[in-house]
Amino acid sequence: MKKEKTEGWTAFRQQAPARLRALGSAALRWLKASFSMEPGRVGRLFLRGLTLRNPAVLLLLLTATVLPCSAALPGGLGTGLSMTAVLVCTNLAGAVLRPLSSPALRIPCYLIAAAAILTAAGLVLQACFPGLTSCVPLFLLPAAVNAAMLARRGAFSRRFTPGYAAVDGLAAGIGFTIALSVLSALRELLGKGTIWGAALPDELPPVLLAAAPCGGFLLLACLAAMVRWVSERLERREKP
Amino acid sequence: MSIIQFFALSLAALVAEQFGVARRLGLPAPLDGGYRSALVMGLTVTVGLTVSMLLCWVVFAFLLAPFGAEYLEEAAFLLLGAGLAWLSSHFMTRFLPGRSERLRQSLPLSAVNWAVLGGALLAARSEVGPALALRSGLLAGMGFTVAALVFASVWERISYARVPRSFSGLPIAMAAAGLVVLTLLGFTGFPMW
Structure with missing residues (x-):
């Protein structure tokens, strides 16, 4: 018994370097397969993210307009940037876990990974940017939406490799950051008469409505309508 | 966080589900079914939020706090809420096959609402x-139900109105939600200028 064990151990030790080398090349192959992307599809994903056509981002944007973190420009920008990091990480976790977990365990595995990510993000925010803690409840949302999607569809798409997933999260996060920064800058300008805490040279009368939670909704509605009107105008000018 | 903010939060979740999440998931939109589906959605949110808040307290008091891991509470809430949604959907397909289709279809969206309100x-x-x-789970759920009922009727009225083309769809829903919150804000003696 003991002899067999030692023999097995020696065999293992002899094979170990070859196995390690094989592991390295397998990891390289996996990296290459999962992060090789075609530029056209990346461009389309970016366009989709920047035009806010991701449902999770719509939910995030509407929820963020209510929370106090979008009432001033620094809060809006910080929320957007931290949310971008969380979106990239959760998407990446979902795509990496897809081939590793069996269909029955996919949702629990994904949820545990997402829970770890949101806890880490919340702790980092508390440690480094204590002014932004009001946006911590937002971190739950992408995980919840993605889990609902997983429950509905069974899995992320097979074509949605980790590379594309990361690009999708990045694009969605950038779109969210831009939209929330514009909104919070407008709210700060109208509600307090300042930009990034600095007062404007000539005093504006503050509109308290813009600083209230409903002001965010109204401003966002006007912004969305304006964007749609301008894009329709541009399309009409291009066509004839 | 005030009551009005919770009301606004529920309206935000409803509007976003109506225009993004529901269509992407292939589910019926929550506001299109009128009062009935709004009521079903509100009741699922109330029950689920209450139960998951209670379970979250149990986990917090008996599992997380003794080990000094209070910061894991939101993660525990996410896992509990999703587990509850999965469990109820499983039991519904198992014991009430074909009977509670509307209730079962409203579960994924309710789970998203639990995440919004519970967080x-x-x-x-x-x-x-x-x-x-x-108390907080029950009252937040009841507030969500009221918000869903009010906004369902507002949305019904909008569907008969002639909305400018660039406002139709999502922008008018957001503006309507803002006005509904503004009416509530009026009760607090809010100065607009």
Whole structure:
């Protein structure tokens, strides 16, 4: 018994370097397969993210307009940037876990990974940017939406490799950051008469409505309508 | 966090589900079914939020707090809420096949609503306790139900109105939600200028 064990151990030790080398090349192959992307599809994903056509981002944007973190420009920008990091990480976790977990365990595995990510993000925010803690409840949302999607569809798409997933999260996060920064800058300008805490040279009368939670909704509605009107105008000018 | 903010939060979740999440998931939109589906959605949110807040308190008090891991509470809430949604959907297909289709279809969206309201509740509260968890979950769920009923009727009225083309769809829904919140804000003696 003991002899067999030692023999097995020696065999293992002899094979170990070859196995390690094989592991390295397998990891390289996996990296290459999962992060090789075609530029056209990346461009389309970016366009989709920047035009806010991701449902999770719509939910995030509407929820963020209510929370106090979008009432001033620094809060809006910080929320957007931290949310971008969380979106990239959760998407990446979902795509990496897809081939590793069996269909029955996919949702629990994904949820545990997402829970770890949101806890880490919340702790980092508390440690480094204590002014932004009001946006911590937002971190739950992408995980919840993605889990609902997983429950509905069974899995992320097979074509949605980790590379594309990361690009999708990045694009969605950038779109969210831009939209929330514009909104919070407008709210700060109208509600307090300042930009990034600095007062404007000539005093504006503050509109308290813009600083209230409903002001965010109204401003966002006007912004969305304006964007749609301008894009329709541009399309009409291009066509004839 | 004030009542009005929770009301606005529920309206935000409803509007976003109507225009993004529901269509992407292939589910019926929550506002299109009128009062009935709004009521079903509100009741699922109330029951689920209450139960998951209570369970979250149990996990917090008996599992996380003794080991000094209070910061894991939101993660625990996410896991509990999703587990509850999965479990109820499983039992419904098992024991009530074909009977409670509307209820089962409203479950994924309700789970998203639990995440919205529960995260805000966990972040906003100052003390911990079973009675507090029960009360806050129940009251937030009832507030969500009221918000869903009010906004369903507002949305019904909008569907008969002639909306400018660039406002139709999502922008008018957001503006309507803003006005509904503004009416509530009026009760607090809010100065607009």
